[in-house]
Amino acid sequence: MNxxxxxxxxxxxxxxxxxxxxxxxxxxxSIFKSIFPSHLQRLSDAVANDLSKQVQAESxxxxxxxxxxxxxxxxxxxxxxxxxxxxxKIAGMREAFSEFxxxxxxxxxxxxxxxxxx
Amino acid sequence: xxxxxxxxxxLSRRLLEKTLxxxxxxxxxxxxGMAAAEQLCKQDGPRLALLDWEMPELDGPAVCxxxxxKKDQGYVYMILLTSKGLKTDIVTGLGSGADDYLTKPxxxxxxxxxxxxxxRILHLEGRLVEARENMxxxxxxxxxxxxxxxxxxxxxLGRELTRSRRENVCTAIxxxxxDHFKNVNDTLGHPIGDKLLCLVAARLKDTVRETDxxxxxxxxxxxxxxxxxxxxxxxxxxxRVVDVLASPIVxxxxxxxxxxxxxxxxxxxDGTAADHLMKCADLALYRAKAEGRGLFRFFEPxxxxxxxxRRALEVDLRRALTSGEFHLVYQPxxxxxxxxxxxxxxxxRWTHPERQAVLxxxxxxxxxxxGLIVPLGEWVLRRACAEAAHWPxxxxxxxxxxxxxxxxRGLVAMVTQALAAAGLxxxxxxxxxxxxxLLQKDEMTVAMLHQLRALGVRISMDDFGTxxxxxxxxxxFPFDKIKIDRSFIADIERNGDSEAxxxxxxxxxxxxGIATTAEGIETPEQLELVRRxxxxxxxxxxxxxxxxxxxxLDLIAGFGxxxxxx
Numbered sequence: 001m002n003x004x005x006x007x008x009x010x011x012x013x014x015x016x017x018x019x020x021x022x023x024x025x026x027x028x029x030s031i032f033k034s035i036f037p038s039h040l041q042r043l044s045d046a047v048a049n050d051l052s053k054q055v056q057a058e059s060x061x062x063x064x065x066x067x068x069x070x071x072x073x074x075x076x077x078x079x080x081x082x083x084x085x086x087x088x089k090i091a092g093m094r095e096a097f098s099e100f101x102x103x104x105x106x107x108x109x110x111x112x113x114x115x116x117x118x
Numbered sequence: 119x120x121x122x123x124x125x126x127x128x129l130s131r132r133l134l135e136k137t138l139x140x141x142x143x144x145x146x147x148x149x150x151g152m153a154a155a156e157q158l159c160k161q162d163g164p165r166l167a168l169l170d171w172e173m174p175e176l177d178g179p180a181v182c183x184x185x186x187x188k189k190d191q192g193y194v195y196m197i198l199l200t201s202k203g204l205k206t207d208i209v210t211g212l213g214s215g216a217d218d219y220l221t222k223p224x225x226x227x228x229x230x231x232x233x234x235x236x237x238r239i240l241h242l243e244g245r246l247v248e249a250r251e252n253m254x255x256x257x258x259x260x261x262x263x264x265x266x267x268x269x270x271x272x273x274x275l276g277r278e279l280t281r282s283r284r285e286n287v288c289t290a291i292x293x294x295x296x297d298h299f300k301n302v303n304d305t306l307g308h309p310i311g312d313k314l315l316c317l318v319a320a321r322l323k324d325t326v327r328e329t330d331x332x333x334x335x336x337x338x339x340x341x342x343x344x345x346x347x348x349x350x351x352x353x354x355x356x357x358r359v360v361d362v363l364a365s366p367i368v369x370x371x372x373x374x375x376x377x378x379x380x381x382x383x384x385x386x387x388d389g390t391a392a393d394h395l396m397k398c399a400d401l402a403l404y405r406a407k408a409e410g411r412g413l414f415r416f417f418e419p420x421x422x423x424x425x426x427x428r429r430a431l432e433v434d435l436r437r438a439l440t441s442g443e444f445h446l447v448y449q450p451x452x453x454x455x456x457x458x459x460x461x462x463x464x465x466x467r468w469t470h471p472e473r474q475a476v477l478x479x480x481x482x483x484x485x486x487x488x489g490l491i492v493p494l495g496e497w498v499l500r501r502a503c504a505e506a507a508h509w510p511x512x513x514x515x516x517x518x519x520x521x522x523x524x525x526x527r528g529l530v531a532m533v534t535q536a537l538a539a540a541g542l543x544x545x546x547x548x549x550x551x552x553x554x555x556l557l558q559k560d561e562m563t564v565a566m567l568h569q570l571r572a573l574g575v576r577i578s579m580d581d582f583g584t585x586x587x588x589x590x591x592x593x594x595f596p597f598d599k600i601k602i603d604r605s606f607i608a609d610i611e612r613n614g615d616s617e618a619x620x621x622x623x624x625x626x627x628x629x630x631g632i633a634t635t636a637e638g639i640e641t642p643e644q645l646e647l648v649r650r651x652x653x654x655x656x657x658x659x660x661x662x663x664x665x666x667x668x669x670x671l672d673l674i675a676g677f678g679x680x681x682x683x684x
Contacts, residue, residue: 017225024136031129060172064201065129067223079201 009110014070029111047097056085074103120144124154125170134168137226151176155184158194165192166236171200179214186215193243195236260334262312263319271333271341276392278345282385289345289385290352293399294359296338297377297411306372313369325362349384356380356414364412377412379403388417401425431484439493444468446501447664451657454649457684459677461514461548464502465664491520496532503540505667513674516548521555524563530570544574552580556591567595600627604638610647617647624652
């Protein structure tokens with residue numbers, strides 16, 4: 001199955017932003033993989049408990065990380081969650097989180113794929 | 119350059135850190151706003167910062183506000199990192215004191231370009247601070263010695279006097295003035311004079327306590343402010359500064375013997391206002407100068423009265439010049455070999471409308487100090503020449519010139535014009551100068567004397583024998599006459615040494631072919647003694663007291679009759 005679509009992880013854009021430093025990219029992936037699960041868990045808990053302020057804060061943090069990784073699609077989904085949290089829109093939040101979770105899984109696979117090519 | 123990164127996201131922090139390390143920055147990365155504010159508010163903390171907007175506890179804008187509150191440190195250039203893109207957010211960020219913002223995900227090229235802008239601004243700010251510090255230094259310090267300047271010490275004195283009143287403690291202001299500094303500038307040049315002032319400043323700095331304030335007021339004047347002191351401590355300090363400047367100072371191989379005269383004023387006993395106290399110290403300094411230099415004097419209220427009298431005299435002198443209060447009297451000079459009158463010395467008299475006669479010894483020094491001696495001396499010369507023009511051709515007129523007049527380049531022209539205006543031959547004018555005119559061995563003075571001699575004017579040395587090296591002055595210029603100081607004559611009957619000195623001077627004159635005049639002859643015994651000693655001319659009350667211009671022709675006729683009878 002081909003899970004690597006450019007919209008998930010734009011590796012070209014990422015490399016250009018770090019002056020083609022592949023070692024740094026690998027380090028960033030490693031950091032992301034180590035901290036992402038806990039952030040995702042906190043976001044999941046916040047969504048499950050309708051804690052809109054926490055949803056806003058967690059999705060903002062995740063949005064920043066994802067933007068830095070050139071993961072534009074996941075970042076956009078995190079931005080939607082952030083905005084729902086800011087506005088206190090509980091309706092649709094669970095669905096949006098579910099979509100985001102799927103996109104994140106795809107992203108992690110994409111990262112592993114890139115790492116395996118090194 | 120040192121840069122601070124504050125971001126709670128480790129991924130973002132590492133990305134920024136690596137990017138900036140690669141760009142050559144010295145990076146300090148912190149995980150929250152509190153740590154960022156602490157580092158940026160340090161005196162030697164980073165001056166460039168990248169701050170994530172969203173951080174727990176203290177966010178980026180709050181860090182900016184904290185940093186901007188601190189006024190006593192250099193400028194910090196702060197860039198906010200944000201994934202917020204709304205204009206209102208940007209306005210909020212910049213309003214908090216941030217200088218710039220960068221949106222995530224950042225591009226390394228854009229990041230470095232914005233940081234370069236920050237560095238340029240910090241560089242300009244550094245130059246601005248440097249220029250401001252420089253201006254502040256110049257406004258408060260003396261440019262030559264880097265000591266405090268007059269404005270600062272007067273200001274500090276004012277504050278100290280307030281404290282002195284409140285806490286009932288004594289404050290001393292000590293003014294010092296270098297002795298004969300003008301001679302150093304005149305003979306060795308201003309660059310040497312400037313170096314001397316710097317060395318004097320260094321000696322003074324080494325002498326005072328750390329709590330004393332020292333300033334250069336200008337020229338060769340220095341001031342020391344001694345706070346919370348006592349008259350004894352002030353006296354001790356004044357003594358030390360006088361002593362420390364009594365030893366020679368070597369400047370570029372020149373051994374300079376200067377010295378410091380010092381005046382001291384104390385608060386509250388002498389006054390409680392800064393300006394008044396400075397004036398008191400100045401008067402005490404003036405007294406120290408007058409009493410021999412190289413010493414210190416405390417202010418005494420009597421000094422103020424004296425200076426007031428002197429100022430009044432100066433005002434009166436200026437008025438007297440234009441209102442015809444001066445006149446000349448003449449005292450004859452007699453040739454001992456022929457018993458014939460050879461000349462008349464013109465002597466200045468001032469009839470003050472209220473005080474009547476004012477002694478020349480009182481007003482001439484004031485005229486010399488104020489420069490009034492130049493117009494006054496010109497008036498004397500023109501008047502003497504005009505009156506002498508009516509006398510017989512054989513009688514010369516002798517006019518005294520002040521050393522101050524020799525500083526005026528127009529002196530020779532003035533003498534020429536006075537002779538021409540009076541129609542008096544130059545050979546009938548004799549100029550009397552004292553050793554003081556030659557004190558500085560000034561080439562210009564000697565050149566002027568030669569120019570006057572070339573006109574036909576005779577030159578005589580007055581008050582001979584009272585200076586430090588009278589004989590050496592005879593080598594400076596070939597004088598026509600030596601006038602032996604009256605102090606030797608007054609002493610001649612009681613003191614064998616005086617007679618011996620007069621004889622030696624007369625013999626010296628004879629061997630050099632110079633006439634010698636004994637001044638102040640009042641008794642027949644003195645006349646006989648100076649005749650025996652070999653003097654060629656005499657002058658004094660025994661012959662005649664100084665006479666008004668209107669009586670001179672009668673006086674000359676009388677002496678003519680006496681000479682014929684003899």
